[in-house]
Amino acid sequence: MVTTFAPGRVNLIGDHTDYTGGWVLPMAVQLGTTVTLSPGGPRVHLQSEDEPQPADVPLDEPHPATVHPAWARYVAGVVTTLKPTVGGRGRVHTTLPIGAGLSSSAALELAVALALGFDGPPIELARACQRAEHLASPVPCGIMDQLTSAAGVEGCVLLIDCGTETFEAVPVPDGVEIVAIHSGEQRQLAASGEYATRRAQCEAAVAQIGRLTEHYKDPHDIEDPVVRRRARHVITENQRVLEAADALRRGDLPTMGALMYESHRSLREDFEVSTPALDQLVEDLRGTKGVYGARLTGAGFGGCVVALAQPGAVDRGWRLRPSAAARRLD
Numbered sequence: 001m002v003t004t005f006a007p008g009r010v011n012l013i014g015d016h017t018d019y020t021g022g023w024v025l026p027m028a029v030q031l032g033t034t035v036t037l038s039p040g041g042p043r044v045h046l047q048s049e050d051e052p053q054p055a056d057v058p059l060d061e062p063h064p065a066t067v068h069p070a071w072a073r074y075v076a077g078v079v080t081t082l083k084p085t086v087g088g089r090g091r092v093h094t095t096l097p098i099g100a101g102l103s104s105s106a107a108l109e110l111a112v113a114l115a116l117g118f119d120g121p122p123i124e125l126a127r128a129c130q131r132a133e134h135l136a137s138p139v140p141c142g143i144m145d146q147l148t149s150a151a152g153v154e155g156c157v158l159l160i161d162c163g164t165e166t167f168e169a170v171p172v173p174d175g176v177e178i179v180a181i182h183s184g185e186q187r188q189l190a191a192s193g194e195y196a197t198r199r200a201q202c203e204a205a206v207a208q209i210g211r212l213t214e215h216y217k218d219p220h221d222i223e224d225p226v227v228r229r230r231a232r233h234v235i236t237e238n239q240r241v242l243e244a245a246d247a248l249r250r251g252d253l254p255t256m257g258a259l260m261y262e263s264h265r266s267l268r269e270d271f272e273v274s275t276p277a278l279d280q281l282v283e284d285l286r287g288t289k290g291v292y293g294a295r296l297t298g299a300g301f302g303g304c305v306v307a308l309a310q311p312g313a314v315d316r317g318w319r320l321r322p323s324a325a326a327r328r329l330d
């Protein structure tokens with residue numbers, strides 16, 4: 001019997017920057033997914049406590065994206081990517097809210113990959129699971145979610161350079177709480193195709209003006225006004241990530257908080273991935289004593305906001321602790 005655990009993640013700042021090789025500042029959280037597997041046989045059969053139907057995938061599944069039930073697509077994506085020679089039967093249990101923007105799919109992918117015997121460095125685990133996600137869903141995600149789950153460090157956020165796929169652990173100062181609050185809206189990324197559209201717009205911007213990581217880059221040369229605004233978000237967000245990491249190192253929480261509010265404004269106005277419910281939550285938090293900053297976290301279009309606050313200032317949501325990476329538990 002093999003038992004594995006993979007954490008979800010919350011991103012403090014740096015959204016929609018990963019797939020054009022920018023910076024992000026996420027942390028692995030204590031909530032995550034556990035897989036228990038008895039190896040053997042030609043299929044991977046997993047029963048989930050949260051799903052009525054099991055995932056039952058043959059080792060040679062050619063089309064992970066059409067597998068049923070839908071959650072089994074992530075299992076199939078991992079199987080197709082890793083090509084294990086032996087399957088197994090087991091169970092999945094998660095403490096993550098599903099589809100809330102805390103990377104429940106990445107956690108499932110990593111926990112399954114480790115249970116199927118993946119043995120390699122965090123970046124290889126992350127790349128394999130990113131490929132699995134691309135096979136399983138129409139969302140062409142970047143590397144952030146899988147790499148955060150694969151490389152998380154207890155007590156720290158990760159400053160990830162998605163261009164070089166390298167990272168540095170930055171300790172979270174004492175006396176601060178990180179809280180995720182659900183907007184009440186399930187993310188519907190795949191159905192709307194909005195994520196893929198945003199990614200294509202960012203790639204169009206890169207094709208016209210080059211990398212979006214230099215602060216002096218001026219998107220004015222981009223003719224299409226929508227692509228220009230998308231580029232402006234990414235260029236300014238990359239700089240905010242670096243400033244936020246510096247602020248955290250200094251323990252300067254008011255500056256970090258101001259950068260989070262500015263990030264939300266940019267995601268709302270220039271990147272257009274917020275919703276009225278997310279905006280309302282951020283405004284409520286702005287008016288709450290002891291809150292340094294708040295913003296939507298992850299892809300947007302519903303899901304969660306993340307707040308940085310004094311302990312006890314926010315009386316709802318999930319209190320998230322910066323936690324260690326995905327691992328075998330036995």
Ligand code: GLA
Nearest residue numbers: 015016141142143144298299
């Ligand atoms: C999703 C994707 C990530 C990243 C975020 C937005 O979580 O999986 O790769 O692009 O959206 O920052």
